[in-house]
Amino acid sequence: MFPEGGPGAGLLLLRLSVALAxxxxxxxxxxxxAMLALTATGLFLGVLTPLLAAVCCLFSFYDFLVMGGTPLPEVGIQLLTAGALALLGPGAHSLDARLFGRRVVTLPPRKKTRVGE
Structure with a gap:
């Protein structure tokens, strides 16, 4: 969920490109x-990345349909990059990774019981 190395750096660049857009x-x-700046800042830092990327998708779609401020090819690129980010997650270089990172869950050993008891 929080890849490191090259894939983590790639996700960081993807987050930055969506935030800059x-x-x-x-x-x-x-x-x-102000709402766009707050969303962009959250994406830049990697806070609640899937949710904020989905908000970015909705805004791009709304902007295209209602406001008519963005041409179709640009909206398509914005939808694809934000959608990919929503599906892939934030990567290791994010606050999400620090807050919700990999955890080791240790389960206690099961007690052996006889069948029927």
Whole structure:
């Protein structure tokens, strides 16, 4: 869930590209820009990455259908990259990895019992 090495660095770059696409988006009022900046900051840091990437997908789709501010090829690229990020997760270089990283669960040994007792 939190790959390291090359795949982790690739996910970091993917998070950065989706966050920059949000920050460079020109349309919307001050409230919309603040929400986009907050979402981009969360993606940059790797906090709740699948959820924020899904929000990015929804915003790109909404922007294309309602606001008409983004041409179809650009929306397609934004949907594909944010969708890939939502499915792949944040990677090892994220706050999600620090907060929810790999844990070792040790189960106590099972007691041997006889059948029927």
């Amino acid at each position: 949000l920050l460079l988006h020109p349309s919307g009022g001050p409230l919309t820009q």
